[in-house]
Amino acid sequence: MTGYEPTTALPRDLLNRADMKAAITAHDFGTVFLLARSQAGITYSQIASACDIKPERVGLLARGQGSVTTFEKITRIADALRIPGRMLGLAPRAWEESEHGTSGDGEDLRRREFFKASASAGLAASLPDLTRPPAGGRIGNDIPNRLRERTARLRRLDDILGGGDTYRVYLSEYQKTKALIRDASYTEETGRALRSVLAEMAQQAGWAAFHAGRAADATSLYEASHQAAVDAGDAALAGNALAFLAYQNVGGNRQVGVQIASRSCATAGADAPPGVRALLHERLAWAHAVAEEADETERALAAAEAALAEVEDSPQPDWVTWVDHNELQIMTGRCWTELRRPLRAVPVLKTALARFDNAQARDKSLYMSWLAASYLHAGEVEEAADVTSRALDLSAEVASVRPRQRLDPIIENLAGHRALPAVAAVLEKARA
Incomplete structure (x- = not known):
């Protein structure tokens, strides 16, 4: 608190x-x-x-x-x-649990189930008012802002739910708005605003697809987002679409990932809101770290830090409001883990993870995998086993493939130390 x-x-x-x-x-x-x-x-x-x-x-x-x-x-x-x-x-705050006398994994699961139900109910109740053209087929210039506000509200589901729960919700928003753009009439200015919102929706749906293990769908949505953002003249969203594509590519051709991430920063430009620049430089740092380029990683992280220092008094798009100093600490720890610098990675990851609520189960379990990996790099096997065990507990009910994808190689590396009781216990938990 x-x-x-x-x-x-x-x-x-x-x-x-x-x-x-x-x-x-x-x-x-x-x-x-x-x-x-x-x-x-x-x-x-x-x-x-x-x-x-x-x-x-x-x-x-x-x-x-x-x-x-x-x-x-x-x-x-x-x-x-x-x-x-x-x-x-x-997501419900930690103090809400203590005030209502509830805690633990069961309560986290009940909260996630509540949000699944409320998301569907809210969608059915209000979507038609936004996506059906009125009589005559012409829509007013207020519709893009209303759609953007709705997108911002639905984005909050991503705090506690995995892509398997949110993908269909986000995809439906994108598809209905795409149909609205096709079928309705509007001014040129309203059309640009609608395409900007469409780009934002495509990115949200692509992110959910990525977490749901639908890589091809995610790529298609990111590419559609980039085109919509270019059509809208929205350089910040166009840059972010490229950053998402870079994030997907770093696991394959590392230099391609670096090239796309660099292009994303150039596309958004120096005049982009500072939160946008911070996010794009974070992802550039990650691409450099995966490519084992330590100096370039450090420069990109410094650029992200400098951009965040400008955020305080500047209006930011809602889609970057989650990027803060704690998020940058997480990315910093992830990068140093990838570069096998555990003495740098462990302290920043521990500090940042302590600020995460367990209700943010997907992100917290995912980020804990880098902490476990750094402990292994440092030879602290029992610490790695403890963190892995807690990450498995958190990810058990999350509709995202990414935490387990990250944890599986760590569990495989732990298997060589099965004689240790802590390791034997986590291996048994992983099998279950």
């Missing part, structure tokens, strides 16, 4: 007020802070301290100047003010 103080918890009756709900749903934290002060007596200084935000910035936000867009800051505010995750489009 980052930055939580009891005096900053919003009262339940205030959370249930319509104006507070509207502000939270819109991520309008200035209004949230304003209501917290006027209705609950929580001072801006208390909010600043609890949320790790500069006091002057809290005041500016309350006056309607600026916005909070990074995942790291949003989660800090949620924890400090005790705002339930569902109200912000986040």
